[in-house]
Amino acid sequence: MKPLPPPPALTRRGLVRAAAGLAAAGAALAGKGVAGAAVEPAAAPSAAGDNKAAVEPFWGEHQSGIITPIQNYSYFAALDLDTAKRDELIEMLRVWTATAARLAAGKTAAPLGTDVSTVGADTGEALGLPPARLTLTFGFGPGLFVANGKDRFGLAARRPAALVDLPVFNGDQLIPEKTGGDLSVQACADDPQVAFHAVRQLARLAYPIAKIRWVQAGYTTRPQDGGTPRNLMGLKDGTSNPAVSDPKAMAQLVWVGAEGPNWMRGGSYVVVRRIRVALEHWDRMNIAFQEQTIGRHKYSGAPLGGKGEFDTLNLAANDKDGNPIIPESAHVRLAAAASNGGAQILRRPYSYNDGANFVAERWPPWRQGIEYDAGLLFICYQRDPRTGFIKIFENMSKFDMLNQFVTHTGGGLFACPPGIQPGGFIGQRLFEPG
Amino acid sequence: MKPLPPPPALTRRGLVRAAAGLAAAGAALAGKGVAGAAVEPAAAPSAAGDNKAAVEPFWGEHQSGIITPIQNYSYFAALDLDTAKRDELIEMLRVWTATAARLAAGKTAAPLGTDVSTVGADTGEALGLPPARLTLTFGFGPGLFVANGKDRFGLAARRPAALVDLPVFNGDQLIPEKTGGDLSVQACADDPQVAFHAVRQLARLAYPIAKIRWVQAGYTTRPQDGGTPRNLMGLKDGTSNPAVSDPKAMAQLVWVGAEGPNWMRGGSYVVVRRIRVALEHWDRMNIAFQEQTIGRHKYSGAPLGGKGEFDTLNLAANDKDGNPIIPESAHVRLAAAASNGGAQILRRPYSYNDGANFVAERWPPWRQGIEYDAGLLFICYQRDPRTGFIKIFENMSKFDMLNQFVTHTGGGLFACPPGIQPGGFIGQRLFEPG
Numbered sequence: 001m002k003p004l005p006p007p008p009a010l011t012r013r014g015l016v017r018a019a020a021g022l023a024a025a026g027a028a029l030a031g032k033g034v035a036g037a038a039v040e041p042a043a044a045p046s047a048a049g050d051n052k053a054a055v056e057p058f059w060g061e062h063q064s065g066i067i068t069p070i071q072n073y074s075y076f077a078a079l080d081l082d083t084a085k086r087d088e089l090i091e092m093l094r095v096w097t098a099t100a101a102r103l104a105a106g107k108t109a110a111p112l113g114t115d116v117s118t119v120g121a122d123t124g125e126a127l128g129l130p131p132a133r134l135t136l137t138f139g140f141g142p143g144l145f146v147a148n149g150k151d152r153f154g155l156a157a158r159r160p161a162a163l164v165d166l167p168v169f170n171g172d173q174l175i176p177e178k179t180g181g182d183l184s185v186q187a188c189a190d191d192p193q194v195a196f197h198a199v200r201q202l203a204r205l206a207y208p209i210a211k212i213r214w215v216q217a218g219y220t221t222r223p224q225d226g227g228t229p230r231n232l233m234g235l236k237d238g239t240s241n242p243a244v245s246d247p248k249a250m251a252q253l254v255w256v257g258a259e260g261p262n263w264m265r266g267g268s269y270v271v272v273r274r275i276r277v278a279l280e281h282w283d284r285m286n287i288a289f290q291e292q293t294i295g296r297h298k299y300s301g302a303p304l305g306g307k308g309e310f311d312t313l314n315l316a317a318n319d320k321d322g323n324p325i326i327p328e329s330a331h332v333r334l335a336a337a338a339s340n341g342g343a344q345i346l347r348r349p350y351s352y353n354d355g356a357n358f359v360a361e362r363w364p365p366w367r368q369g370i371e372y373d374a375g376l377l378f379i380c381y382q383r384d385p386r387t388g389f390i391k392i393f394e395n396m397s398k399f400d401m402l403n404q405f406v407t408h409t410g411g412g413l414f415a416c417p418p419g420i421q422p423g424g425f426i427g428q429r430l431f432e433p434g
Numbered sequence: 435m436k437p438l439p440p441p442p443a444l445t446r447r448g449l450v451r452a453a454a455g456l457a458a459a460g461a462a463l464a465g466k467g468v469a470g471a472a473v474e475p476a477a478a479p480s481a482a483g484d485n486k487a488a489v490e491p492f493w494g495e496h497q498s499g500i501i502t503p504i505q506n507y508s509y510f511a512a513l514d515l516d517t518a519k520r521d522e523l524i525e526m527l528r529v530w531t532a533t534a535a536r537l538a539a540g541k542t543a544a545p546l547g548t549d550v551s552t553v554g555a556d557t558g559e560a561l562g563l564p565p566a567r568l569t570l571t572f573g574f575g576p577g578l579f580v581a582n583g584k585d586r587f588g589l590a591a592r593r594p595a596a597l598v599d600l601p602v603f604n605g606d607q608l609i610p611e612k613t614g615g616d617l618s619v620q621a622c623a624d625d626p627q628v629a630f631h632a633v634r635q636l637a638r639l640a641y642p643i644a645k646i647r648w649v650q651a652g653y654t655t656r657p658q659d660g661g662t663p664r665n666l667m668g669l670k671d672g673t674s675n676p677a678v679s680d681p682k683a684m685a686q687l688v689w690v691g692a693e694g695p696n697w698m699r700g701g702s703y704v705v706v707r708r709i710r711v712a713l714e715h716w717d718r719m720n721i722a723f724q725e726q727t728i729g730r731h732k733y734s735g736a737p738l739g740g741k742g743e744f745d746t747l748n749l750a751a752n753d754k755d756g757n758p759i760i761p762e763s764a765h766v767r768l769a770a771a772a773s774n775g776g777a778q779i780l781r782r783p784y785s786y787n788d789g790a791n792f793v794a795e796r797w798p799p800w801r802q803g804i805e806y807d808a809g810l811l812f813i814c815y816q817r818d819p820r821t822g823f824i825k826i827f828e829n830m831s832k833f834d835m836l837n838q839f840v841t842h843t844g845g846g847l848f849a850c851p852p853g854i855q856p857g858g859f860i861g862q863r864l865f866e867p868g
């Protein structure tokens with residue numbers, strides 16, 4: 001029988017106490033590796049044949065949730081740090097690591113115990129739910145290094161050159177309350193309650209050292225035939241994504257190599273954008289116009305001029321009048337590696353769907369009214385955002401025909417450190433000499 | 435080969451044209467009954483063994499989505515009518531009926547056709563997705579009968595006595611933009627994209643006769659063992675719900691009988707409440723306090739004093755000091771039929787999860803900050819709201835200990851007419867003499 005857990009952190013002192021308890025739990029777990037998780041029953045036993053019972057490994061060379069095959073749900077959280085103490089930050093990261101390893105294994109945040117006179121070790125809403133392939137991916141925003149010109153944790157000199165402040169792009173309408181953050185947590189799972197539950201445990205344990213700044217839920221649903229999912233514009237989304245199963249491509253495009261600081265090698269950079277789509281406007285366009293805008297056929301996903309979804313984009317092909325078959329401002333042309341000096345990113349595309357609210361559209365016919373607040377939770381990973389998202393989007397933000405239907409309303413850029421082995425904690429090398 | 439569909443409604447004249455086309459499609463479908471749907475391939479072929487391939491019947495004595503076993507996702511929409519013409523309203527209901535029957539069968543809103551010079555007959559995001567047990571349940575709000583004191587459609591005299599204006603309850607903080615509406619559409623499905631897609635097609639076809647007023651998405655996830663789902667408070671939700679498989683109970687509690695107007699017999703009344711829960715506050719309470727608040731044990735769901743989830747609530751039991759084991763203000767006591775003269779409702783409980791935003795809590799310690807905008811999408815059906823939700827909640831809204839964690843921020847009351855047979859349209863008897 002393990003000792004009962006301390007109550008979750010309600011004060012700064014509480015955090016440190018919780019950290020001690022959880023770190024012990026983490027160390028116990030760590031000593032046994034992932035397989036050791038089985039000595040304590042998971043919250044939900046795996047049901048044979050149920051896909052949701054699958055577990056994604058938490059420990060490893062890279063963080064999970066980056067090249068992990070996409071799960072159906074995502075809950076992305078950005079938090080701000082409200083401490084000046086490096087030790088508190090490190091303790092928090094230790095607690096997060098130990099807790100995340102438990103959660104990914106389908107367990108509660110800490111053992112539940114039987115003492116009802118204390119705050120629960122877990123909030124309980126995922127009891128009985130399967131692990132659902134939960135992954136938790138952590139990132140560090142620019143504010144971890146320098147905030148308001150201050151080197152708050154003695155880390156300023158270790159800020160990677162690639163962790164730039166994102167430039168202001170053409171058309172940006174970023175809402176401050178949905179933008180930025182010192183830390184990021186991307187939870188992905190095949191169950192929406194499992195994803196939210198994970199972020200909730202981490203946020204609860206971090207409070208008040210770190211506080212949630214913004215969150216965004218997303219989903220994607222895979223067709224029955226295993227084909228490419230469609231986004232809310234009715235378009236197949238992800239056709240030309242690099243293959244996560246191709247280690248060479250991932251090493252080239254996604255993982256930080258020798259060019260980065262030691263603490264980031266094997267890590268990656270995530271750019272998140274909350275992209276509202278004027279669905280009502282889009283739905284009024286005829287199909288041919290939608291296809292010209294994108295550069296692909298709507299139903300098949302084939303490039304204009306092609307027949308199959310995975311046909312090569314022929315950007316040089318002209319029609320009989322000498323006009324390009326894929327228009328100059330079509331989305332796929334501007335996004336293509338060939339149009340961006342070979343630049344490529346790994347997208348992890350989700351839709352978001354936040355209900356409806358009043359909006360004034362920015363394009364003719366300038367409709368005003370209650371419209372869906374829905375669109376893309378655009379998440380992408382890359383080795384260097386300067387030669388990835390920023391390079392590609394600088395051009396697209398100016399010329400993409402799709403811009404008349406989309407508005408970027410929030411997001412951020414975070415440095416996701418490499419994965420860790422049992423006993424370590426997320427971002428550990430950032431805090432070590434060398 | 436069927437004729438190509440007309441473009442979806444963009445103008446009032448367009449609506450009527452679309453209606454003609456869809457009504458023809460509906461009639462064709464109707465002639466064959468549900469089985470006839472097979473003559474035109476559904477959007478996604480059923481995959482053997484995949485639960486999501488299941489179809490819920492659209493036609494019948496009652497509307498589906500009321501006693502249909504609960505699906506994992508809901509997208510609830512309230513719309514306002516922007517017409518004074520009874521014929522336009524009827525045409526819209528005909529279009530909705532024909533379209534809903536197609537969608538429930540896993541088809542597109544109308545046959546897609548091949549002409550890309552027109553607006554799509556369907557927005558496309560559910561192509562390849564399974565029927566996912568989609569149900570669409572329609573309701574009529576008070577505004578359909580009288581709006582601003584005006585009998586807009588000659589229906590004022592037919593307003594059922596049970597379709598009251600909901601009273602203002604103790605603690606209500608209803609946001610006008612999330613409250614009321616002339617019409618309601620509850621889409622439920624085992625896939626979130628299928629549920630949203632259905633509402634989007636109906637809203638698109640109704641525009642501008644009817645316009646969306648508010649929408650709310652929700653979800654519930656069933657434990658692996660088939661047990662009662664837990665809500666975001668970590669509590670099993672639905673333990674004491676009447677059994678939808680019990681026709682006698684449903685006839686007594688849910689379906690309007692001879693006491694109602696002819697056009698509502700076999701129908702039901704839905705009350706929807708968007709209930710924000712101060713999850714951060716709740717999470718700080720010790721488990722014993724949470725259990726006293728609810729009147730059940732958190733993990734097992736057993737009533738206080740009991741052992742199993744389905745043990746009878748013993749409201750008369752006292753402890754050795756003579757105090758009630760289930761406190762006087764415990765949620766389950768105040769909600770129990772025995773505390774409300776036998777009143778019972780059929781709940782269809784979903785959680786909602788709309789991200790996070792700034793809020794000032796109403797109870798100690800009056801925390802202010804960014805908190806989850808999450809809680810319950812509370813949906814309940816009943817034969818008469820005056821002896822159902824209103825009777826039960828009048829008392830609960832004053833005395834329920836849970837009130838310090840919850841705030842009702844929106845919702846509505848809608849009369850859901852009975853189901854229809856092929857060839858009919860939703861609410862048809864309301865528009866016919868007698």
